[in-house]
Structures are given as structure tokens and as C-alpha cells.
Amino acid sequence: MSRTTIPACRSLEHVVSRRSLLHTMGGVIGLGGLNGAVGPGLGLCGGLAASPAIAEAVKTGGKRVLVIFLHGGVSQLESWDPKPGTDTGGPFRAIPTSVPGVHISELLPHTARQMHRLSIIRSLDTRNGDHGRGQREMTSGRDQPAPLDYPHLGAVVAKTATPPGFSLPGHILVRGGGGGAGPAAYLGPRYAGVVMDNGEPPAHTARPESLTMEADQRRSLLRAKVNDRFAGRRRTAETDAYTQSYEQALDLLTQRHVFDVSLESQRDQDRYGPHEFGRHCLLARRLLEHGVPFVQVNHSNYDTHYENFDFHIEQLGEFDHPFATLMEDLTTRGLLEDTLVCVMSEFGRTPRINDRYGRDHWGTAWSVVLGGAGIQPGAIIGRTNANGTAVEDRKVDHGHVFHTILRAIGVNSSGDFDVAGRSHPIADPAKGPIDELLT
Amino acid sequence: MSTPPTIDPTKIHEVLAHKHGRPLISCCWDPQDRYVCFGAENSSAAGYDDLLYRLSLAPAEGAAAAVPVLGSHDSWVWALAIAPDGETLVTGGYDGRVSWYPLAHPEPRASRTLHAHDGWVRAVRVSPDGRAVASCGNDRLARVWNMADGSEVARLTGHESHVYNIAWHPDGSAVVSCDLKGVIKEWDVATGACRRDVATAAQLWAYDKQFRADIGGARAMAFRSDGSQLAIGGITKVTNAFAGIGQPLVVVLDWASGEPKLIESKNSGNGVTWGLAWHPAGFWIGLAGGGGGGWIRxxxxxxxxxFHALKLPANGRAMAVAPDATRIAVGLADGTLRIYALHA
Known part of the structure; x- marks a missing residue:
């Protein structure tokens, strides 16, 4: 039997990840006696999980982050920074919001009524028009290309905000189109994103039909017996890490219902709507209610080089109502004060309208929205010029947004991760938070 | 009295280029042959007073004199129509409004404005007898209005996606509409009832699974003058919706049976059919624009x-035919309105 090779850093987190175990444990599920790590309320189904008592229990677990990633690059002019009546403004009008004096695009009427809970940064200048680079920069807070792989925001939040004993993944990516996997880089695969493609439960978390419950239990008991005998004579940190990760994975398998949005009430499913993004927003609520520290929901796609206006009607039409419903629910359930919400893209879109009614890639002057935990509500940070071609005030980039998100949930973003004796700054040391946006 | 020129599309040539500056999005020709009206993307200079223009074709007023048509829209004017008598211009905009204007007034201003649709008005058409206006839009509705007083004559409900275009049958007996997904309906204006689902031009719609969005719709629609055929234009064979990678297509339906015939282009490359008209000399005229540039077909x-095509200097976006059918006007993305003669 070959020996496991330990990475040079000897970090236990590098030895084995929950995800890698899941790939090898497809048959393990239904072991009700092994889920002792399930926290209060966390194993309950949707109707109960929605109760204020559970929300209160989750609140005590720490802060959470929800990222809505609008893949392809949403147009700031058709969303957060409209410029009607200008040569770049396009055909849509601006509408008032619940914050006096603040207007957003008429394509977001439901979100407009939630703006007193959100703030807009209208002064991003990320100097980039490449999709892959934009995704990496916005989710890692670091300029690309970089000499080192940096962890995704979700990995950093999972590392810093996962309560002790929490048995679900700390970093979940709900992909409705669009790529990205939430790499953990030097933090180790334990903090890498667990992907729910199209909102389906993570892969390999169901017992195959060919494996009976009884056989599965016998197999697991045999494994435990052999493992105990081995540990009794040759127990090491490595074997402990394997055992811990295996048991965490078993906990996850027994909580597969957490990922099943159909367990939410029919009324709520109707409120969020039948579209995929609506289901994913309701799933995000469910995951946050179960205490998952970081949830990212992708919505695709906004890469509208052609017929930008038709496509933004359709895409933002899908986004608007479910997102506003989610904001309302996070508020009424008492979760928003501990949940930071961010709506971002890899970049914005050109003010210039091309000859196919499209807008192209644009990182020079665009917008991101933040709200919830630690964020000043109803604020507008920065300003673009009259037709949106340049930032006039408070220029920031991905690094500043990354610092701000972490600082808002109580993480000292100027601190360092100590990984096997090597210090890694949590966020770009050359940048800092947008202080005026923090409460 | 001069002899009418012999129509020969292969001899098409430019006779006027009016440089407006801002990209054009719509145009129509006055039945009295005095004006061509056009809509444009607005500029930052004039707010909402530079969305719509009337270009005079009368030499006495100057061959290229354009005056703004003021006063009702605060968004792009996508749809234009002029009554058969040439007295009234009707417009529809992204703002959901439909407006009436006295076309020949020295300083034309809106005389009536309706909130006609929730969202983008995609087409307006005046009936052959000039007594009614049909409109359609993103609220999945088609509506018919009394030309004289703006009252609603009929509300045509039944489409399940955005209604992209509308047309009157030449005999005035029916309105036909087509939506994003190519569903074509014939309506009885008197009762508001759907007479029949004529056909579904499925070739003109696709759902792009990669980008997770719909693309398609009737971007142009016109009857043959005898009412025997209905032509619908759009985009087909889409391989990348967000880059507009697809081919311009015209679907010609036999009006009685609904049987379709597909007409593709051997010249125009990627793009959309943005304009269609039947020429009395016995051929269809199409306008295409997109990644393959602008073409008159x-x-x-x-x-x-x-059988013939002319490459345009920029993407074509709107087209209108002169009442004597000797010229066509094309609104281009480069901000130019160009008029072409269809004869030597």
C-alpha cells in the first residue's frame, strides 16, 4: 500500500479535502448515527428552518456573505448608474428608489424598493476587459496576473468565519451558468468552493441505488473498525485529518436535504418564481439560514456585445424580483444584519453603444452593490462623469471592495494567514477598505 | 408629364446622404412624398429633443433640411408610421408611449400621447383606410386605437412573449402580429378575437443555452400588396446570441395556408433582417445589418x-420605400440617412 505524500507545507488541510472525499465516498449516506456534529436546527427542513428561533441560532454563529455574480459583465448603465438623456445612456430611463435622490435603471423596479438596504459603489476602475482576469480579480481582490494563486473570497470567508464544529461546507457556489469554482489556493482545499451546478446538490452526495442502506452501513462500520484498529497503533495527525474529513463528509451526506430547495414551502417557491435564478435565490436563503458562511449565486449571462438592451430586459427581468424578494426575506428573518450581500460582475460594459445595439467590455468606470452586515445602507460611493465614461470621484478597484467586504464582517483584512509558517496577507496590502461605506 | 423610370434593382445607386450624426434606429416615408422621418439614438446635447426628425425632400426647403419633431418621448423612438393621407405621423417608443403629430406643421409637436404599453413599443402601423392605429410591445399585447381620438378599439391578448411586430392586411380586414418566438396570430379587430394562429416561424427564434437568453423575433414584417403573402424577417442559425452570430432570414408565408418559405442571403453574412417591403414590380426588398455589415437585398x-444585393457603408437598421416605389430610404448605424434610387 502506497503512502500518502504530504505537501511540503505539511498543512493538514492540504492532505485531504471534503470535496476529494466526496468523490470517493459516493456510496456513503444514510448513517443517521454519525451526524452528531449537526448544530441546533441545522438538520431541519425548510419550514422549521425559517423560524425566528433558528434565525437567531444562526445569527449567533457569526457573519455570512452572499455574492450574486452577474456573469459576463452587467451594464452599469442599465442597472446601478443610469445616464438617461445622454449619448451613452441607451433607451432606458432612471427611476427613483427607496432612498431619496438615488435613481437606478427602470429595469430594476423591485430592487429599487430595496435600495435603502443597499449601497452602490459607482466608481470602480479595474482597468480590465478580460472575463477570466475580471472574475479572478473581483473574487480574489488581487491584481492579475499575479505571482501567486490567491484564494477566492469564499475561501477566505470560510476560513475566517466558519464556526467551530460547523458540519456543512463553508463555501458554496450555486452555478446557474458561468464558470468559476472558488479556488482556495494556499488555504487548502478544505475551503474551496463546493459547487451546486444548476442548484443541484453537490455531486456524489447520494447513495447509489445499487447500494442498499444495509450494505452501506455494514461497509461504513467495517471502515470504522479498521480505522480504529489502525489508529490505536499508528495514530498520526495525518490519520486524524483523514478521519475528521471523512466524518465531516458523512455529516454533509446526512444533511443532503439542506441543499434541496423543493423542501421550502410552495408559497415561498411561488414568491421567488419558477425561473432558475429565483430557485437559486431561495436556495441561497436556505443555505444562509443553515449558517453557511459564504454563498455565491451566479446568474448568466450579461456579455451583451449584441442587442444589449433586449438582453438586459430579459436578464435583469430574471434578476430583479428574486433578488428583491431575497433582500426582503433576509431582512424580515433577521439575517441581513449578519449577512453581507454583494452584487458584482467581472466588469461593466462600454458607455459607447456599438453598431449592433451592443455594449462591449469595460472596466474603466462601473458599479458594484453592497449591503447588509457592516455596510452603511443607502449610500452612494463615488461618481462617474455625465455620460459614464470616467470616474470623477473616489476611484476604487477590486482590492478595495475585497477589503471592504472582509472588514464589514469583522475580519481584519490587513492581517495575515499563517500557512505552515509562511505569512500570507489576507487582502492586498497596497489597498484598504472603503471606510466611509462601513458602519 | 415625365415617364416613370424603369425599375431595375441591379441599378440601385445612392441619390442622397443626410448626415445626422447620431446612429439612426427607425424611418418612414411620407405618402405625399414630402418627407422622410427618422428616429435616432439621442445625444447629450439636446436631452430628449433630438430623438425624432423630419427630413424635407422638397427642393424649396433644401434637399437635406431636417427639423426636430418634439414633445412626447423620453426614450428612443423605435416605431414610426404615417397615415395614408400623409397628415399624421404616429410614433412608438421604448417608454411605452404612442404619440400623434401633425406631420406637415412647421414645428411639429405631439398632439396626442397615450401610455399604450408597459415597456417598449416595438411597432406601430396605420390601417389602410387611415382610421385606426395598431401597436404592439413588450407587455405581450397588441392594441388598436382610433386614429381620430386615440380611444382604444381593441386589446389583442394571447401572445406569451414580447410582441415584436404588427401589420395590417392590405384589405384592412385583419391585424397580424408576431412575437419573440415567431408565433404569428391573426386578429379580428372588430371583436378583438384571435381568428387563427397563422403559423410559428420557429426558425426566427432560439434559446442560447450557453448565454441562457432568448434571441429572435419578427424584426421586420410586411404584406405583399395583394395580401397573398406575409414576409417576416429576423435572425436564424444563431450560434452565439450575445455576439449576434447568426444569419439574416426572411420567412415568406402563404397567407391563406400559413405555409412558410425560407429565403436566406448568399451575400450578407451575420446579421438580422431589419426591414422588409414588397415592391410593385414583383420582388421583395430586405434590409440586413449585423456582423456582416449592412445590406439591401x-x-x-x-x-x-x-437575386441582387448592395453592400451599405454601415449597418442598416431601418428602411422605408417611397410612395412611387422608385427610391428607398435606409437609416444607418453611422448616423446617416441614405436614399437610393431603384433605376438607372
Missing amino acids: FFKPDAAED
Whole structure:
């Protein structure tokens, strides 16, 4: 039997990840006696999980982050920074919001009524028009290309905000189109994103039909017996890490219902709507209610080089109502004060309208929205010029947004991760938070 | 009295180029042959007073004099129509409004404005007898209005996606509409009832699974003058919706049976059919624009491809035919309105 090779850093987190175990444990599920790590309320189904008592229990677990990633690059002019009546403004009008004096695009009427809970940064200048680079920069807070792989925001939040004993993944990516996997880089695969493609439960978390419950239990008991005998004579940190990760994975398998949005009430499913993004927003609520520290929901796609206006009607039409419903629910359930919400893209879109009614890639002057935990509500940070071609005030980039998100949930973003004796700054040391946006 | 020129599309040539500056999005020709009206993307200079213009064709007023048509829209004016008597211009905009204007007034201003649709008004058409206006839009509705007083004559409900275009049958007996997904309906204006689902031009719609969005719709629609055929233009064979990678297509339906005939282009490359008109000399005229540039295409009713095409200097976005059918006007993305003669 070959020996496991330990990475040079000897970090236990590098030895084995929950995800890698899941790939090898497809048959393990239904072991009700092994889920002792399930926290209060966390194993309950949707109707109960929605109760204020559970929300209160989750609140005590720490802060959470929800990222809505609008893949392809949403147009700031058709969303957060409209410029009607200008040569770049396009055909849509601006509408008032619940914050006096603040207007957003008429394509977001439901979100407009939630703006007193959100703030807009209208002064991003990320100097980039490449999709892959934009995704990496916005989710890692670091300029690309970089000499080192940096962890995704979700990995950093999972590392810093996962309560002790929490048995679900700390970093979940709900992909409705669009790529990205939430790499953990030097933090180790334990903090890498667990992907729910199209909102389906993570892969390999169901017992195959060919494996009976009884056989599965016998197999697991045999494994435990052999493992105990081995540990009794040759127990090491490595074997402990394997055992811990295996048991965490078993906990996850027994909580597969957490990922099943159909367990939410029919009324709520109707409120969020039948579209995929609506289901994913309701799933995000469910995951946050179960205490998952970081949830990212992708919505695709906004890469509208052609017929930008038709496509933004359709895409933002899908986004608007479910997102506003989610904001309302996070508020009424008492979760928003501990949940930071961010709506971002890899970049914005050109003010210039091309000859196919499209807008192209644009990182020079665009917008991101933040709200919830630690964020000043109803604020507008920065300003673009009259037709949106340049930032006039408070220029920031991905690094500043990354610092701000972490600082808002109580993480000292100027601190360092100590990984096997090597210090890694949590966020770009050359940048800092947008202080005026923090409460 | 001069002899009418012999129509020959292969001799098409430019006779006027009016440089407006801002990209054009719509145009129509006055039945009295005095004006061509056009809509444009607005500029930052004039707010909402530079969305719509009336270009005079009368030499006495100057060959290229354009005056703004003021006063009702605060968004792009996508749809234009002029009553058969040439007295009234009707417009529809992204703002959901439909407006009436006295076309020949020295300083034309809106005389009536309706909130006609929730969202983008995609087409307006005046009935052959000039007594009614039909409109359609993103609220999945088609509506018919009394031309004289703006009252609603009929509300045509039944489409399940955005209604992209509308047309009157030449005999005035029916309105036909087509939506994003190519569903074509014939309506009884008197009762508001759907007479029949004529056909579904499925070739003109696709759902792009990669980008997770719909693309398609009737971007142009016109009847043959005898009412025997209905032509619908759009985009087909889409391989990348967000880059507009697809081919311009015209679907010509036999009006009685709904049987479709597909007419593709051998010249125009990627793009959309943005304009269609039947020429009394016995051929269809199409306008295409997109990644393959702008093209005016000519094709016979019994052919599968165009018999002639003219490459335009920029993407074509809107087209209108002169009342004597000797010229066509094209609104281009480069901010130019160009008029072409269809004869030597």
C-alpha cells in the first residue's frame, strides 16, 4: 500500500479535502448515527428552518456573505448608474428608489424598493476587459496576473468565519451558468468552493441505488473498525485529518436535504418564481439560514456585445424580483444584519453603444452593490462623469471592495494567514477598505 | 408629364446622404412624398429633443433640411408610421408611449400621447383606410386605437412573449402580429378575437443555452400588396446570441395556408433582417445589418436566395420605400440617412 505524500507545507488541510472525499465516498449516506456534529436546527427542513428561533441560532454563529455574480459583465448603465438623456445612456430611463435622490435603471423596479438596504459603489476602475482576469480579480481582490494563486473570497470567508464544529461546507457556489469554482489556493482545499451546478446538490452526495442502506452501513462500520484498529497503533495527525474529513463528509451526506430547495414551502417557491435564478435565490436563503458562511449565486449571462438592451430586459427581468424578494426575506428573518450581500460582475460594459445595439467590455468606470452586515445602507460611493465614461470621484478597484467586504464582517483584512509558517496577507496590502461605506 | 423610370434593382445607386450624426434606429416615408422621418439614438446635447426628425425632400426647403419633431418621448423612438393621407405621423417608443403629430406643421409637436404599453413599443402601423392605429410591445399585447381620438378599439391578448411586430392586411380586414418566438396570430379587430394562429416561424427564434437568453423575433414584417403573402424577417442559425452570430432570414408565408418559405442571403453574412417591403414590380426588398455589415437585398417570391444585393457603408437598421416605389430610404448605424434610387 502506497503512502500518502504530504505537501511540503505539511498543512493538514492540504492532505485531504471534503470535496476529494466526496468523490470517493459516493456510496456513503444514510448513517443517521454519525451526524452528531449537526448544530441546533441545522438538520431541519425548510419550514422549521425559517423560524425566528433558528434565525437567531444562526445569527449567533457569526457573519455570512452572499455574492450574486452577474456573469459576463452587467451594464452599469442599465442597472446601478443610469445616464438617461445622454449619448451613452441607451433607451432606458432612471427611476427613483427607496432612498431619496438615488435613481437606478427602470429595469430594476423591485430592487429599487430595496435600495435603502443597499449601497452602490459607482466608481470602480479595474482597468480590465478580460472575463477570466475580471472574475479572478473581483473574487480574489488581487491584481492579475499575479505571482501567486490567491484564494477566492469564499475561501477566505470560510476560513475566517466558519464556526467551530460547523458540519456543512463553508463555501458554496450555486452555478446557474458561468464558470468559476472558488479556488482556495494556499488555504487548502478544505475551503474551496463546493459547487451546486444548476442548484443541484453537490455531486456524489447520494447513495447509489445499487447500494442498499444495509450494505452501506455494514461497509461504513467495517471502515470504522479498521480505522480504529489502525489508529490505536499508528495514530498520526495525518490519520486524524483523514478521519475528521471523512466524518465531516458523512455529516454533509446526512444533511443532503439542506441543499434541496423543493423542501421550502410552495408559497415561498411561488414568491421567488419558477425561473432558475429565483430557485437559486431561495436556495441561497436556505443555505444562509443553515449558517453557511459564504454563498455565491451566479446568474448568466450579461456579455451583451449584441442587442444589449433586449438582453438586459430579459436578464435583469430574471434578476430583479428574486433578488428583491431575497433582500426582503433576509431582512424580515433577521439575517441581513449578519449577512453581507454583494452584487458584482467581472466588469461593466462600454458607455459607447456599438453598431449592433451592443455594449462591449469595460472596466474603466462601473458599479458594484453592497449591503447588509457592516455596510452603511443607502449610500452612494463615488461618481462617474455625465455620460459614464470616467470616474470623477473616489476611484476604487477590486482590492478595495475585497477589503471592504472582509472588514464589514469583522475580519481584519490587513492581517495575515499563517500557512505552515509562511505569512500570507489576507487582502492586498497596497489597498484598504472603503471606510466611509462601513458602519 | 415625365415617364416613370424603369425599375431595375441591379441599378440601385445612392441619390442622397443626410448626415445626422447620431446612429439612426427607425424611418418612414411620407405618402405625399414630402418627407422622410427618422428616429435616432439621442445625444447629450439636446436631452430628449433630438430623438425624432423630419427630413424635407422638397427642393424649396433644401434637399437635406431636417427639423426636430418634439414633445412626447423620453426614450428612443423605435416605431414610426404615417397615415395614408400623409397628415399624421404616429410614433412608438421604448417608454411605452404612442404619440400623434401633425406631420406637415412647421414645428411639429405631439398632439396626442397615450401610455399604450408597459415597456417598449416595438411597432406601430396605420390601417389602410387611415382610421385606426395598431401597436404592439413588450407587455405581450397588441392594441388598436382610433386614429381620430386615440380611444382604444381593441386589446389583442394571447401572445406569451414580447410582441415584436404588427401589420395590417392590405384589405384592412385583419391585424397580424408576431412575437419573440415567431408565433404569428391573426386578429379580428372588430371583436378583438384571435381568428387563427397563422403559423410559428420557429426558425426566427432560439434559446442560447450557453448565454441562457432568448434571441429572435419578427424584426421586420410586411404584406405583399395583394395580401397573398406575409414576409417576416429576423435572425436564424444563431450560434452565439450575445455576439449576434447568426444569419439574416426572411420567412415568406402563404397567407391563406400559413405555409412558410425560407429565403436566406448568399451575400450578407451575420446579421438580422431589419426591414422588409414588397415592391410593385414583383420582388421583395430586405434590409440586413449585423456582423456582416449592412445590406439591401432583393429577392423574388419564388426564389430561395436574393437575386441582387448592395453592400451599405454601415449597418442598416431601418428602411422605408417611397410612395412611387422608385427610391428607398435606409437609416444607418453611422448616423446617416441614405436614399437610393431603384433605376438607372
